[in-house]
Amino acid sequence: MEPFAPGKIIPTCSGIPAKVVKYLAEGGQGVVYVVEYGGEKKAMKWYKDGALKNSDLFYKNLVKNAEKGSPDPAFLWPITATEQVDGSFGYIMDLRAEGYYELCDFTLAKVTFTSFKAATEACIRIVSAFRLLHNSGYCYQDMNDGNFFINPKTGDVRICDNDNITANKTDTFILGTPRYMAPEIVVSGGREKPNTQTDRFSLAVVLFMILCMNHPLEGKHWLVPCLTPAMEKKLYGSDAVFIFDKDDDSNRPVKGVHDNVLQRWKYMPSYIQDAFFTAFSKEAIHNPARRLRELDWLKVLVRFQSDIVRCPHCRNEVFIQDASDTRCDDCGRTVEVKHTLKLADYSITAAKGTRIYRCQLGACNADDALDRIGVIVSRDDDPNMLGFRNMTKDTFLAITPSGKQKQLKAGDVVPLKAGITLQLPGGKTIGIN
Structure with missing residues (x-):
């Protein structure tokens, strides 16, 4: 027409x-x-x-x-x-707002994130959106780099092409997009249909591409004069191998071709690497039930975001290791960690703007994972004086090393002083060091 x-x-x-x-x-x-x-x-x-x-x-x-x-x-x-x-x-x-760019613009280096913190925020927002989508009984079906519009400054995300979304395991004759389809769909030639588990494979691909700027299955095996349909079926399906597979180095990134991912991967914290090892293990590639769920991703991503700080000497972003002093890879000077927060399973750097979520305090309901517990703030008259602000509606107890207790109501701030323990409803605690 x-x-x-x-x-x-x-x-x-x-x-x-x-x-x-x-x-x-x-x-x-x-x-x-x-x-x-x-x-x-x-x-x-x-x-x-x-x-x-x-x-x-x-x-x-x-x-x-x-x-x-x-x-x-x-x-x-x-x-x-x-x-x-x-x-x-x-x-x-709705119309897409100004200042948002397609994910493919980032992977092709036409647009870059202004910070790694913004890139991580984009990952968190994407995972959170798909958590709610799946919890509502939907399957996205056709996730790819054309679905996501991202603000490079803030990491805010808009997800388009939602007309293919349907109830989980419902056949609408949509299979997905090459390079993003789960291996079982590639291998079956369309007999297997998109579902929540195939979404989760595609989600892991998208996260890897945002953080590492390379497809997780495109290493040495990908470097052939011409990729035929039969070869693509092996590369993305029957013989898929993660480029950093722990036990199979046959598809490693090639220096001079895959420099972005080689450079980025070595700086990734071990817990981020471990998440991708699991997401793209041969078990997860061939057994959909072994794939990471959205809550698993949220736990590692919010931790990663907490570990990204600015070097006070050169303003380069530094990935803090084990909540301890870390050498800046740009200027070579030490980034001193003055305060840390002891959470359920690990400690994080307490820097201005650091956010603490429910999923960082131990086992939780997936729906509560991104509930904000607190945020680190500074005094207006002294930016070096930091405090923990209660972002919930509940009242916490701030307990000093001597045993003195003070109520921390919604919106209240307690100074960051070593030895203070914050006691939350339900027995959860946060230690200040």
């Missing part, structure tokens, strides 16, 4: 008409327009004739998802489906 002209009125299932303002973009599946909807500028994706294998099933799922609503604000979720016009249909969604 011909493109919609400005002024064209499209009826929607909500009863609020959409008025076409202008053409915005186009992909293989559909065309995107800027529209006026309910007095606001929105985006409308309109499907091309013949783009969908089962348009009736797809349309019913789209209407249902719009009615149910988004599980997380990060998703550019369908606000409403349109009514069918001239044999096709579309849906209304």
Whole structure:
């Protein structure tokens, strides 16, 4: 059909008409327009004739998802489906804000994060969004580097292409995108269908690409004159090998070709490396039940974010090792760790802006994982004076080494002084050193 002209009125299932303002973009599946909807500028994706294998099933799922609503604000979720016009249909969604770039722009080095802390924040937000998606009974199905728009300064994320999302283990004739599909889908040739576990493999690929700027399966095996479909089936499916597999070095990164990942990997803390060892182990590649869950990722990512601090001498980002003084790899001077927080299983650096989440205090419900417990703040008149602010609605007890107790109500701050223990409801504690 011909493109919609400005002024064209499209009826929607909500009863609020959409008025076409202008053409915005186009992909293989559909065309995107800027529209006026309910007095606001929105985006409308309109499907091309013949783009969908089962348009009736797809349309019913789209209407249902719009009615149910988004599980997380990060998703550019369908606000409403349109009514069918001239044999096709579309849906209304929010416009992407300025300052966000596709993940592929980062992996191709067209855009860079302003800090590693921002990159880690992006990972946390992506994992959190998919945790809520999966907990709502959905499967994303087609995760790839075109789905994510990221703010390089803040790490804020917007997730698009949510029209393929459906109930877990529901067949909508969507298999995924090459390089991001789980190995069992690649090997089966489409007999295996996307589900929560295949999402989790794709999620691990996305996280590795954000942090290490390389595909986790593309090492030496990938360096051939021409990748045939049969070879790709082996590389990403039957013979997939993680480039840093502990027991199989046949697919290692090649110096001069994979320099980004070689440089980044050596600086990754051991617990981040261990998470990827597990996520891309041969057991996890071939047994979906062995893949890391969202809560597992959140635990290591929030820890990693806490361990990233600025060198006070040159402002380079430093990955603190074991919450102790660490040499800056840029200027060579020592970054002194003045205060630490002893959590359930490890200690972290207590620097201004450090956030403490529920998942860092031991076993927790997945829904509570990113509940903020506290944040490290500084005094306005003395930036070197740090304190712990209670970010919950509960009252903590601050206990000094001599046994004196003080209530720490919501929003209250206790100075960071060695020996103080914060006692939280439920028996959880945080030690200040």
